Amino acid sequence: MSANIDGIALVLNCGSSSIKYQVVDTTREEPLAVGLVERVTDHREGVQEVIASLNAPGSGVNVADITVVGHRVLHGGEEFSAPTIIDDAVERTITRLAPLGPLHIPANLAGISAARAAFPHLHHVAIFDTAFHATLPEAAYTYAIDRDIAATYGVRRYGFHGTSHAYVSRETARLMDRPVEDVNTIVLHLGNGASACAVAGGVSVDTSMGLTPLEGLVMGTRTGDIDAAVVTHLARTAGMSVDDIDTLLNRKSGMVGLTGFSDMRDVNAAIADGSHEATVAMEVYCRRIRGYVGQYYAQLGHLDAITFTAGVGENDAVVRAGSLAGLEELGIKIDETRNTTRSKGARLISTDDSRIQVWVIPTNEEREIATQSIAAAAAG
Known part of the structure; x- marks a missing residue:
């Protein structure tokens, strides 16, 4: 809205x-x-x-x-x-x-x-946080489990970071000087929590977080995508309780589980010091993002822009470069100088000949909440 x-x-x-x-x-x-x-x-x-x-x-x-x-x-x-x-x-x-x-x-x-x-x-x-993703098609929000159990207990993909994805996708179109209805964007909200969203003409059509904010990308303390059987494996072989496993996956995994650090600045410092664990963790982090970019590119069929936002997305040039490395054949080219030049404002970081524009746009969830609240109050 x-x-x-x-x-x-x-x-x-x-x-x-x-x-x-x-x-x-x-x-x-x-x-x-x-x-x-x-x-x-x-x-x-x-x-x-x-x-x-x-x-x-x-x-x-x-x-x-x-x-x-x-x-x-x-x-x-x-x-x-x-x-x-x-x-x-x-x-x-x-x-x-x-x-x-x-x-x-x-x-x-x-x-x-x-x-x-x-x-x-x-x-x-x-x-x-879930509302922007209410437009997901049924095939995008449906998990392949027993339909009756899913319906009874509300098991489906809901998605999160909706206010951020809504604001940033709209800002991307504005900065491109195009109507939002004409722009297909992949938004990468990368903070301590992280999610990707495929936005077709201002409408969310797929997103990486699911029933809860645990699914999807690697995050500061959350594992993101993982074989569901890991839960039963740990329960049976390690004697871990449901609460133990929940704490592991949500609070002791992701970058902190792989490196001991949840802050990407600390991870980058460890990489600079020669840490093998931190180097692999960064590769895992960026590989996961790159996989979602490819998946959503395929789902959208046509892509105009990729936009990074939130704390890591706005400030970490290493993550941005690593997340899109090797995608030049898909028309995605980052300009190294633009990417590494620090700025607090919105900026284009792709090359002039990149068929798909790559942006860094600071999110403003509070303004989005304010705008939506004022409109709802006026209508109500």
């Missing part, structure tokens, strides 16, 4: 022990306020800290000017496929979805409850 409706949104991203927030005025390029409340044990108190910070002299915000509160919510399941104005019934439905995101959804709900109590006169809008 995109909209030309102006307004001021308080955007909340509530974790189990933190609240990230921004105040976004859609008529201005930069947010009015950005902040983080840490060591949260009670989200009502945490939201009050946010309000106190915004009311402090010099904050640059008049709280009375806020027109809507946008909430980032991890998972919408099959129930929510668009920005949704929150009422008691919506809260109850999100609560039922908690098993799909047990680490995130309870915190999201605690923040929603606290913010609704603090701002009872405003619309509160849930923006779901």
